[in-house]
Amino acid sequence: MDSTKEVSIDLLKGLLVENTMIKVDPETINEETILFGEEGIGLDSLDALQMIVAVEKRYGIEIKDPTMARDALQSLGVLRDWIQTRLTSTSVS
Numbered sequence: 001m002d003s004t005k006e007v008s009i010d011l012l013k014g015l016l017v018e019n020t021m022i023k024v025d026p027e028t029i030n031e032e033t034i035l036f037g038e039e040g041i042g043l044d045s046l047d048a049l050q051m052i053v054a055v056e057k058r059y060g061i062e063i064k065d066p067t068m069a070r071d072a073l074q075s076l077g078v079l080r081d082w083i084q085t086r087l088t089s090t091s092v093s
Contacts, residue, residue: 005059007083012076019054020047031077048073055079061086 009031016035017026024041034040036048043051051073052063061083063069072082 005087007059007080007087009076009080012079015054015058016051016076019050022047029076031080032075034075035073043073055083059083059087 035043072079
């Protein structure tokens with residue numbers, strides 16, 4: 001995997017900070033922090049769209065529908081694993 005395809009929590013946190021209107025200190029966000037809803041950091045549907053665009057642009061992975069986005073954007077750890085799985089499956093093909 002080349003450096004342009006690196007997937008780390010710090011890199012994903014950077015995408016989160018750059019592309020959303022987070023309402024918490026980024027230092028408090030870790031790989032298990034829930035991103036949406038009252039129990040999470042309060043991201044909304046516009047934030048989700050901005051993260052989808054950022055992930056698609058950075059990693060060249062298409063997030064095709066709302067269910068896929070909801071599955072991928074649960075937390076940064078889930079997103080990291082989701083991206084790595086897709087990068088691995090596309091490099092094997």
